[in-house]
Amino acid sequence: MINKEKIKKLECDVIVVGSGGSGSSAAQAVAESGLNVIVISKDPLASSDTKICEGVMTVREAGDENDSEEELANNIKLAGGDLPDKKITEAFAKDSKIAYDRLRENGLRPSINKIRSTPKTLAIAMGGHNRSRSVGHKNSGLSFGHVNWDTIIKFKNIEYYEDCWFLDIVKNTSDESVVGGVAYDACNGKLLSIKAKAVIIAAGGLSTLFFPKTDTMRGNTGDSYAIGIRAGAALVDMEQIQFLPFCLASPPSYEGLLAGEPATGSFLGVIRDKYNKVILDSVYLRTRAECSEAIMRAVADGRGSPNGGAFLDMTANKKAKRSGKFFMEYLKSALPTAYNNARQALGKEAGKAEVPWEVRPSAHYMMGGIKVDEYGKALSFSTKLNKIKNIKGFYAAGQAMGGLFGSNRLGSTSLTEVAVFGYRAGNDAAKHVKKNKSKIDDSYFESHHRNFFKLFNDDGKFKAYNLKLDLQRKSWKYIGAARNKKDLLAMQNYLNELDEKVKNILVKEDMSWNQQLIEKIELQNMILSAKAVTLASINRDFSLGGHVRLDGKRKKIFSKPFSTLILMEAYNKLKIEKIERERTNFKTVLKYKINELYRLYIAKFIRILPDFLKDRIIEGKYKKILGSKAKLIEIQAGSLEAAPAEINR
Amino acid sequence: MEAETLKVRIKLFRDKKSYEVEYIYKKKFLDERPMILDVLLQAQEEKIDDLSFRYGCRARNCGICTVDINGKPRLACRARVKADDLISPLSTLPVIKDLIVKRDGIPRQMIGYNKIPSKNNLNVEADVPYHNLTACIECYACLDGCPLHKKNNLDIKDNNNAYPFGNPFSFLKLQRLYIDPLTPEEEKRGIIQKAKSLGLETYRREYKDLKIKCGVGINLKDEVIKPLLEVAFGDQIEKKNK
Numbered sequence: 001m002i003n004k005e006k007i008k009k010l011e012c013d014v015i016v017v018g019s020g021g022s023g024s025s026a027a028q029a030v031a032e033s034g035l036n037v038i039v040i041s042k043d044p045l046a047s048s049d050t051k052i053c054e055g056v057m058t059v060r061e062a063g064d065e066n067d068s069e070e071e072l073a074n075n076i077k078l079a080g081g082d083l084p085d086k087k088i089t090e091a092f093a094k095d096s097k098i099a100y101d102r103l104r105e106n107g108l109r110p111s112i113n114k115i116r117s118t119p120k121t122l123a124i125a126m127g128g129h130n131r132s133r134s135v136g137h138k139n140s141g142l143s144f145g146h147v148n149w150d151t152i153i154k155f156k157n158i159e160y161y162e163d164c165w166f167l168d169i170v171k172n173t174s175d176e177s178v179v180g181g182v183a184y185d186a187c188n189g190k191l192l193s194i195k196a197k198a199v200i201i202a203a204g205g206l207s208t209l210f211f212p213k214t215d216t217m218r219g220n221t222g223d224s225y226a227i228g229i230r231a232g233a234a235l236v237d238m239e240q241i242q243f244l245p246f247c248l249a250s251p252p253s254y255e256g257l258l259a260g261e262p263a264t265g266s267f268l269g270v271i272r273d274k275y276n277k278v279i280l281d282s283v284y285l286r287t288r289a290e291c292s293e294a295i296m297r298a299v300a301d302g303r304g305s306p307n308g309g310a311f312l313d314m315t316a317n318k319k320a321k322r323s324g325k326f327f328m329e330y331l332k333s334a335l336p337t338a339y340n341n342a343r344q345a346l347g348k349e350a351g352k353a354e355v356p357w358e359v360r361p362s363a364h365y366m367m368g369g370i371k372v373d374e375y376g377k378a379l380s381f382s383t384k385l386n387k388i389k390n391i392k393g394f395y396a397a398g399q400a401m402g403g404l405f406g407s408n409r410l411g412s413t414s415l416t417e418v419a420v421f422g423y424r425a426g427n428d429a430a431k432h433v434k435k436n437k438s439k440i441d442d443s444y445f446e447s448h449h450r451n452f453f454k455l456f457n458d459d460g461k462f463k464a465y466n467l468k469l470d471l472q473r474k475s476w477k478y479i480g481a482a483r484n485k486k487d488l489l490a491m492q493n494y495l496n497e498l499d500e501k502v503k504n505i506l507v508k509e510d511m512s513w514n515q516q517l518i519e520k521i522e523l524q525n526m527i528l529s530a531k532a533v534t535l536a537s538i539n540r541d542f543s544l545g546g547h548v549r550l551d552g553k554r555k556k557i558f559s560k561p562f563s564t565l566i567l568m569e570a571y572n573k574l575k576i577e578k579i580e581r582e583r584t585n586f587k588t589v590l591k592y593k594i595n596e597l598y599r600l601y602i603a604k605f606i607r608i609l610p611d612f613l614k615d616r617i618i619e620g621k622y623k624k625i626l627g628s629k630a631k632l633i634e635i636q637a638g639s640l641e642a643a644p645a646e647i648n649r
Numbered sequence: 650m651e652a653e654t655l656k657v658r659i660k661l662f663r664d665k666k667s668y669e670v671e672y673i674y675k676k677k678f679l680d681e682r683p684m685i686l687d688v689l690l691q692a693q694e695e696k697i698d699d700l701s702f703r704y705g706c707r708a709r710n711c712g713i714c715t716v717d718i719n720g721k722p723r724l725a726c727r728a729r730v731k732a733d734d735l736i737s738p739l740s741t742l743p744v745i746k747d748l749i750v751k752r753d754g755i756p757r758q759m760i761g762y763n764k765i766p767s768k769n770n771l772n773v774e775a776d777v778p779y780h781n782l783t784a785c786i787e788c789y790a791c792l793d794g795c796p797l798h799k800k801n802n803l804d805i806k807d808n809n810n811a812y813p814f815g816n817p818f819s820f821l822k823l824q825r826l827y828i829d830p831l832t833p834e835e836e837k838r839g840i841i842q843k844a845k846s847l848g849l850e851t852y853r854r855e856y857k858d859l860k861i862k863c864g865v866g867i868n869l870k871d872e873v874i875k876p877l878l879e880v881a882f883g884d885q886i887e888k889k890n891k
């Protein structure tokens with residue numbers, strides 16, 4: 001029953017859920033407009049994927065004057081299989097530079113290309129980019145973590161609550177507009193009941209569904225999508241999960257963590273199966289999806305490595321007489337945290353790239369998400385009217401939103417996404433609130449309070465944590481990097497059964513940091529998200545994007561592109577719609593394809609040259625890439641030096 | 650012969666009482682060298698389903714999994730287990746449940762500490778000392794042994810107030826802002842003012858005996874405290890540590 005003493009009532013103009021990159025950008029935009037913000041975050045302030053990422057960000061024109069807005073927008077759209085929403089990719093291309101400068105104003109300090117007076121870009125274009133436009137940062141994501149932390153702390157009109165699980169958006173039941181939200185404040189043992197005219201969901205992704213086969217933060221339990229669909233939004237492209245190809249398969253403490261990217265495979269890196277046969281060459285020019293697919297197909301055919309992956313073989317890079325030492329310098333500096341993970345997990349020889357690395361795809365990023373427009377407004381879809389409508393006061397940004405990347409996200413674009421769309425959503429939310437002067441009635445909150453206290457169940461039989469673990473195992477098997485129809489249908493049944501078990505979960509009546517309660521809340525969100533992924537995957541019956549359909553064909557380049565939309569019909573019951581997407585014109589596709597083939601052809605040509613010649617050419621390339629030696633910082637995030645505790649023990 | 654199991658003790662805190670339980674970790678293979686986090690995850694799966702602890706990245710980056718191991722702060726995700734280890738919550742912050750401590754009294758000290766900078770030329774590089782400080786993952790290991798933080802009253806935990814006295818982390822934040830090439834001179838005075846109001850004076854008095862250690866190996870005495878003392882009080886301190 002409702003325990004009034006345990007409810008804490010709050011009021012503000014805008015609630016921002018999440019304190020990662022999109023949350024802090026959103027909060028900044030609202031705060032700058034003079035309104036009051038409450039930031040709710042289940043992890044401590046700014047602890048998020050944004051803080052632990054590789055810190056490489058796409059900034060248009062940083063590496064190449066000819067990098068027009070159109071060029072960048074097209075690159076994303078084509079890489080995404082024409083699924084991306086045109087207006088959203090255009091907004092991305094338009095704002096990437098301003099968004100980056102805003103981060104710099106807040107304290108992000110990149111290296112500078114002194115000749116061009118721009119931030120310095122990474123040596124090799126990240127997988128799939130047709131221009132050099134990825135800017136790396138010392139201490140990787142941590143540098144972004146500091147900036148986000150500082151941004152939220154800086155404004156007196158931002159209040160923040162960490163250790164709080166946002167549960168649901170509260171709406172006015174007559175006109176469907178947002179009137180606030182409810183959250184579980186675990187440290188203080190309270191239910192926060194917050195009135196606000198706008199809510200921005202910036203709560204990240206769902207990769208924890210695949211734990212431990214993931215490199216993301218524990219908190220990615222699909223909360224964004226579950227909260228979104230329960231509040232009436234449509235979810236777009238939910239089958240499109242990005243699996244990073246080169247993650248660690250063992251030992252257990254390192255399982256799932258990032259080891260490298262296609263680009264770090266460098267000029268001579270290849271993927272091999274367990275029979276030592278090359279299954280993909282020119283790795284550095286491939287997209288993440290192509291690499292993951294090659295590995296998962298090998299695994300499905302029984303040609304996989306002992307821990308269900310394949311081998312990333314970079315030994316040829318290392319062996320080359322002249323260029324070998326440059327390669328090592330490149331490998332260590334391009335993605336330091338990833339390199340450190342691999343070095344520590346796989347040992348010294350592997351650290352020197354003298355033996356192939358065992359790698360396996362890991363869930364990394366959800367490309368689909370809450371359907372929004374280019375201002376971050378969340379959208380619902382009415383099948384009857386065949387109409388898209390916005391839900392007043394409801395916004396989503398960052399990984400929580402869908403529509404930007406379609407079926408493949410290019411490396412380093414997410415940090416830009418969060419900075420661009422977090423700010424856009426914040427801006428628009430502020431405008432919305434300023435226009436709306438109506439008073440918010442208490443009555444809309446009552447059913448939410450009741451639902452919260454119903455979560456407790458002293459005689460429950462099942463343990464939420466163990467159900468969660470089981471769901472994670474099943475998710476990898478049935479909706480992981482390789483899928484087929486039979487498995488997808490099995491997953492649907494499994495999820496329905498799990499729904500029944502959830503009704504019978506043990507949650508002791510205790511408000512103070514109740515781990516059983518937390519696990520249950522997250523499990524429910526994971527189930528709902530998994531349902532959306534499964535239903536969308538059934539309808540995407542050919543291979544496109546992040547995962548392979550083992551029983552389907554490959555997408556033909558001239559077929560009509562469509563996106564999936566998942567809607568909530570009745571409580572916890574989902575249904576699917578398909579929406580058509582505009583196909584990029586033939587000329588642009590052709591240009592893009594020719595460019596891609598040309599680069600692959602050159603790579604192949606270099607590979608078959610006699611060794612000494614090849615070595616010289618590659619040496620020249622490295623010299624150009626690595627340039628004059630940058631000053632190294634003393635402690636690199638994730639390195640052994642950064643862990644005195646581990647060394648001393 | 651390697652053992653197949655590892656016994657540890659975990660300190661739980663429930664209903665205002667604190668007590669120890671034993672957990673026997675089953676190795677996944679004989680020469681596995683698990684981390685403390687692996688033990689906690691297995692304990693939650695096998696025995697204590699409501700075991701409360703924090704973790705995020707499993708890779709020494711998010712800074713939230715810090716616990717005391719045999720009385721010293723360590724990152725659970727990167728601390729190898731030894732038989733008979735005692736895992737307890739951080740002793741430097743108020744315990745809420747099991748291994749969960751309330752952290753937000755620290756960041757709240759800094760609300761409003763940085764003003765929005767004027768629009769400078771952004772194409773300026775920061776020096777190495779600046780970037781050495783962004784290596785901080787906010788793990789709060791440096792609260793251990795801090796003479797200033799010790800003065801804070803940890804009993805009050807049912808509110809969201811800031812602690813009045815500072816710590817190496819809060820000074821690191823200030824020093825980072827101070828040496829940021831884009832910080833205007835007027836703001837620098839404010840930063841030193843803030844450092845003083847958090848109790849920098851105590852560090853000055855106790856500098857010689859100050860034993861603070863950073864969880865990721867940042868040289869806090871030389872790179873944070875010393876330069877702050879120098880600008881705040883005009884002190885000249887010899888470089889001692891590495």
Ligand SMILES: Cc1cc2nc3c(=O)[nH]c(=O)nc-3n(C[C@H](O)[C@H](O)[C@H](O)COP(=O)(O)OP(=O)(O)OC[C@H]3O[C@@H](n4cnc5c(N)ncnc54)[C@H](O)[C@@H]3O)c2cc1C
Nearest residue numbers: 018019020022042043050053054056166398399412414415
């Ligand atoms: C290892 C790794 C490396 C990466 N490298 C790069 C890179 O180099 N370049 C790039 O562009 N991208 C990279 N990415 C991707 C990128 O980091 C993320 O996609 C991006 O940071 C997501 O930002 P976000 O703000 O949407 O979510 P997050 O940064 O994940 O923030 C989510 C926030 O929501 C909170 N939250 C979640 N659920 C709730 C809830 N129910 N209630 C309250 N709060 C909640 C969390 O506590 C957190 O504060 C990388 C990701 C990983 C994991």
Ligand code: SF4
Nearest residue numbers: 785788789791863864
């Ligand atoms: S200064 Fe070091 S010990 Fe202190 S919070 Fe930062 S990383 Fe942790």
Ligand code: FES
Nearest residue numbers: 705706707712726
């Ligand atoms: S779990 Fe992130 S630092 Fe340990």
